[in-house]
Amino acid sequence: MGLLSKKDAKLITDPLADNNPITIQVLGICSALAITAELKASLVMSIAVLFVMGVGNVVISLMRNIIPSKIRIIVQLIVVAALVIIVDQVLKAFAYELSKTLSVFVGLIITNCIIMGRFEAFALANKPWRSFLDGIGNALGYAVILIIVGFFRELLGAGTLFGIPVLGDPIEKTGVYALGYENNGFMLMPPMALIVVGLIIWVQRSRNKALIED
């Protein structure tokens, strides 16, 4: 990346793997469990969080020297909430269908602990550009896990990807269903998201022993 110095590039690449917000920092688990039953929802949520984290981190970073530390959490919360509501209103006026898809996520974005976590841990102490990169990096790290989990849950639970059947028709018994394969409805339940995230954590830590804490 010629645009970014090595240190800046690390801000983006670190959260993708070795400092992933979900699997390493264990933040944002709640939304990862709730909405990963299908790939499309995972993707929409990822894009929404990407936007809010990028802009939110910059706003907080710009304000970092004037925010009174006693009320900083409330100030961060207001910034996220205001951003999300403004975006939602603009979408409702100019892209109504998209806003209908997003509506359920609005509440989830505001309460996403990754956002608050990065405001608190990074944006309050760093300059806007670095905060922006950190926000984007963490949102991408979040997105990677969401999409992996969404992929497996939708594929094994419903036999579809993005709502398109890829394994054949379970009722007409075509494709792999002709061989006796059945969809596992349990994959659509939130507990299975936890188990899939757990498997990712297992794989990640067995590949990189440095991540294992005592």
Next chain:
Amino acid sequence: MAVNTEKNSYTIIFAIAMVLVVGSLLAFTASTLKPKIVENERMEMQQNILYAFGVNDNEGKGDITFIAKNKVAEAFKANVKEQLVLEYKDGKIVKTMTREQYMAEYNQEPYLIDIKKQQANAKAGQSRLLPLFVGEKDNQAVYVAPIRGKGLWDAIWGYVALDKDMVVRGAFFDHAAETPGLGANIKQRYFIDDFEGEHLLSDTGAFKGIAVAKGNNDPTNLRKDDFKVDALAGATITGDGVAAMIKNDLKLYLGYFENLKKPASN
């Protein structure tokens, strides 16, 4: 910066300024965008009603596609022949208003009637206004009624098209905040399409409703008179909510449909 951000007075001033700035920003956004949002919502209602009438841009078996926005107003005029408003009180329909009568009294189009408000009125012991849209589908008269109820997280609502025997001829469901991938699938075609052809009344004319049932051994929904459709996996409460709103709200129209069957007395 030279400001002492630890002082209490600074904290209070900052909080007040923040609230003022964010508050006015939100108020400004909301009020400038409001006319556009209201217009979008109005069009969506028309699209939903038309969907129940079978007027849509669906292609193949995929997602629901409403009729295009620029054609909505025209299609609504062409397909909705009549907008009736029934006044329901103490267990029966006491008055039937035409669109003109309703507009003269309330100065708004019947399809804009707020079902939530009407349900609250009924709860408070007042009369409830029931809109009913009359039109045609497959060359027979159909009556579209709005329904509204509770899902798992928030409101769910819809429009159901019935023929004169209260057999479902089309439906549309939507939700405010059901879980994506689970309860949110009530607005998918594979769920909505199952309702088509389902009976609401028993052979004797008693109101039965439609249950959203698990394990009814009829996943392809071939039996249309069992008062059941196949449920969605992982969405029990949303499914029960759909069954409840069909039962509670469509039941109120029973009197109107019973009247339809009686030979005209005058």
